[in-house]
Amino acid sequence: MHNQQEHDDDISTIDTSKMNSEQAAAMRLTEAAxxxxxxxxxxxxxxxxxxxxxDLIFPFPTQSASEKEIGDKLVAKVSEFLSKNLDAEQVDATQKIPDKVIQGLVDLGLFAMKISKEHNGLGLSQVNYNRVMLTISAYCGSTAVLLSAHQSIGLPQPLKLFGTQAQKDKYLPLFIQGKISAFALTEPEVGSDPAKMETTATLTEDGKHYLINGLKLWCTNGLIADVIVVMAKTKDKVLSSGEKIQQISAFIVEREYPGIEILHRCDFMGIRGIENGLLKFTNVKVPVENLILGEGKGLKIALATLNTGRLTLPAAATGMAKYCLAVAREWGNERVQWGRSIGQHEAGAKKIAFIASSTFAMEAITSLTSHMADDANLDLRIEAAMAKLFCSELSWRVIDETMQLRGGRGYEKASSLKARGEKAYPIERLMRDCRINRIIEGTSxxxxxxxxxxxxxxxxxxxxxxxxxxxxxxxxxxxxxxxxxxxxxxxxxxxxxxxxxxxxxxxxxxxxxxxxxxxxxxxxxxxxxxxxxxxxxxxxxxxxxxxxxxxxxxxxxxxxxxxxxxxxxxxxxxxxxxxxxxxxxxxxxxxxxxxxxxxxxxxxxxxKENKLAKSILNGKMEWLEEGIIWDNN
Structure with missing residues (x-):
């Protein structure tokens, strides 16, 4: 691995002469991280x-008997608790996960699944963590996101990887008590281009605090979080070449600090129970000891956190696919058309075969990458990104085919099906919940x-x-x-x-x-x-x-x-x-x-498609939009 000075030199040798200033800045910033x-x-x-x-994947890795038993018991407890206490359709309708359910999750230790036993957590492996998340995701997407945003990309993971001992000792024990964390990176004008970040963290004259100012958008759990990892610009760094590179740093921000304001709660197509919104930071005073790893290390932290954090998405997607397979099996047998069950017709059989084989492949990738994450000797960056890309895309197709197999009943809400006496398969909700997976934590x-x-x-x-x-x-x-x-x-x-x-x-x-x-x-x-x-x-x-x-x-x-x-x-x-x-x-x-x-x-x-898109963007084909009611305000 390069040392930092070598890496700075690598950055300075990148040919940015043919890029515009924004492209060059984004490239240098990303390469530095x-x-x-x-x-x-x-x-x-x-x-x-x-x-x-x-040798890296054959033979397929397995859990020890003791590890598997830990996972088996927790999955069973979680399944029993959710089935008895949580109405996922009600969460979708009211946009609220009941407080008693959140407390039940706390009692099960689920907000500390990835926290070490040294800090009073469950100390789960990535494999067992993903087994639990698979089960929850198949039942209620909003509840799964509450836990994963807190644990996979919230404060526990960055502290686990980069926190000081003092930071770990102070914050990690809080999560077994039910304290919730969030991760604030995205801004209204910043998606995948961190060079445009506008939130700043300015060191006070006495050198004891940073003052954070700016807006953060789509901060999942941000409305209810007790502690937030906030990415912000600190002073520029000068490379050996003389060039300046923008530095982004990561801070632990407690919700009780003055100056944090909730401006808006976002309302989404799916996972409607999540507490996601637009946050404003105005002169939020953060102690210097709450800086994680050091100035300019924010993107490094974000990228490393996402490498493992992305693995929750394949688990979630696989859980949804498994549920679809169960629905396809039951409905494929029960629904009779033209004297045979629809699963026996070739069109239905092809859909069921696709759902089953795809689910098997998704489970394989989810399990393999989870085991890889537990092996410190393996480089997970590429496999994690592939797992996220593959499972999020394939699960969307699986759910779409399941809806098609169900026909009108797939499009109808589960609450409506239940009200008229039919089995309440929530395929419509699964489709809405699943769609975000192709977008969050890196679009496809x-x-x-x-x-x-x-x-x-x-x-x-x-x-x-x-x-x-x-x-x-x-x-x-x-x-x-x-x-x-x-x-x-x-x-x-x-x-x-x-x-x-x-x-x-x-x-x-x-x-x-x-x-x-x-x-x-x-x-x-x-x-x-x-x-x-x-x-x-x-x-x-x-x-x-x-x-x-x-x-x-x-x-x-x-x-x-x-x-x-x-x-x-x-x-x-x-x-x-x-x-x-x-x-x-x-x-x-x-x-x-x-x-x-x-x-x-x-x-x-x-x-040809690039040329066509350019013509549309230039307004040369606005005639094609005639006949619609258009309000661009």
């Missing part, structure tokens, strides 16, 4: 380099760009190490030759399709899918290398190209995880072939998608 690694301990990261590190589009940056990082590191600070012409030539020699060898290897699994029979029919991943990873690696050379600095603007490449890598990871998971399930019960069958169906569909994505790289309408 990144933790450059060679992703050697990342299975998915190595796929982009044409390397299949099978942003996830693809994030993955692209991480996937290309090894290439950038190689070039930077070889060429930076080479002032002597002969040394530059020598470094260039070494780089060329390396890539000549590396590139030639990407045309070799040898397989580690060619003689392995324990995977049965799934061996073909693992071989496919191996040789396709070579194709992906050389394709990425081709586009790096072809577009060079323009590649960052080719978002469709990057997106397709990242989707290919994500699907290869999903195939690998699903096959490994199927092998585990088959070993647990050798007579049950259904895991392998589920995996086979998923993998066949994933391979078709991958083949289409490769084709779309060169057979697409990107340029």
């Amino acid at each position: 990144r933790d450059s690694k060679d992703c050697i301990n990342s299975f998915a990261g190595q796929l982009f380099m044409g390397s299949f590190k099978k 589009d942003i996830m693809k760009l994030f993955l692209a940056r991480e996937a290309m990082d090894p290439h950038l590191i190689n070039v930077t190490k070889a060429l930076k600070k080479q002032e002597d012409t002969n040394k530059k030539i020598e470094a260039g030759l070494k780089l060329a020699t390396f890539y000549a060898s590396w590139y030639s290897k990407q045309w070799l399709n040898s397989s580690h699994f060619s003689t392995h029979h324990e995977l049965g029919k799934l061996s073909k899918h693992i071989r496919y991943v191996e040789y396709t990873s070579h194709k992906l690696a050389r394709t990425i290398f081709y586009y790096i050379g072809y577009y060079q600095e323009k590649l960052e603007s080719k978002q469709h190209v990057l997106g397709r490449l990242m989707e290919i890598g994500t699907e290869l990871f999903a195939i690998s995880a699903t096959c490994s998971f199927a092998q585990l399930k088959h070993q647990e019960n050798s007579r049950d072939l259904s895991p392998q069958y589920l995996a086979d169906v998923f993998c066949l569909n994933a391979r078709r998608k991958i083949n289409r994505l490769f084709l779309d790289l060169h057979d697409n309408d990107d340029e």
Whole structure:
């Protein structure tokens, strides 16, 4: 890993000459926060380099008997409590999680699931935490978000990773008592571009406090939080090149501090019970000891927190998909049309097969990445982003297909179904709750760009190490030759399709899918290398190209995880072939998608669509909007 001075030099060598000032500032700020690694301990990261590190996911990781028992007992307690005490439809209708339910969650210790036992928490592993969140998400999305916003991206995770001992000792024991935390990063004009952040933290003359001023939007739990992690600008940092880079820092802000005002509670399409809003900070006086890690480390904290925090979303998505599978099974048998149950008609059967195989793949990825998060030796950045992207997108399709299978009953509210005597499957609510998963903690589009940056990082590191600070012409030539020699060898290897699994029979029919991943990873690696050379600095603007490449890598990871998971399930019960069958169906569909994505790289309408969008934005096609009632106030 680079030390900080080396990383500063890396930032200064980024070519920002062809960017406008805002693009350059955003690039420098983001790069300063990144933790450059060679992703050697990342299975998915190595796929982009044409390397299949099978030992990182085969055999599939498992819980110890004692760990599994802890998870089993807590899941059972949570399931019993929610089914007896929480009406999820009522939460959706009233936009309020009852106080008695929140107190019940406190009594179960759920606000301290990821807090260490040293600080009076449950000390759950990521695997057991996600098992609990999967169960809650399938029942009530709002309750799941209350707990995950507090625990996955709220104060517990940043303190766990970066807090001082004093900060941990002061704040972590509060959460077993039911204290709630929130995370404040987004602003009205700041989404995925932190360079536009306007909230400031100014050090007082005596050096004992910071004064925080600004607005924070979409702060989940912000309306009820006892403590908030607030991101704010501190004084600029001067790089060795003389350039100034904006610094963003993270602060622990207690709700009782004067100057915090709730301006608005947001009302959303789904997860309507969450306490999310617009907060204003006016000269909020925060002790310097509440600064986390140090000035300028805010984005580093945010990125590291989100790496693990994102893993709650796959668990939530998988829980919803599992519920849909149960509905599809019951309804597929009960609903009879034209003399047969709809599940026996081919159209219905295809939907049910898709729901089942997709759910299996989502569970595989959720379980695998959860285990990875519990292994400090693994680099989780790419896998976490892939898990979030894959599960949020696929669960949306699963719920959509379930609604289609249910027809009008899928579109009807569960409360209405119940009122007229039918089974109250809340598919309509699940769809509304699920939709946010493709947006929060990095939209699907942003996830693809994030993955692209991480996937290309090894290439950038190689070039930077070889060429930076080479002032002597002969040394530059020598470094260039070494780089060329390396890539000549590396590139030639990407045309070799040898397989580690060619003689392995324990995977049965799934061996073909693992071989496919191996040789396709070579194709992906050389394709990425081709586009790096072809577009060079323009590649960052080719978002469709990057997106397709990242989707290919994500699907290869999903195939690998699903096959490994199927092998585990088959070993647990050798007579049950259904895991392998589920995996086979998923993998066949994933391979078709991958083949289409490769084709779309060169057979697409990107340029025409870009030109059309430009014409629309320029107002040349406003005639197409005629006939609507339009109020742009």
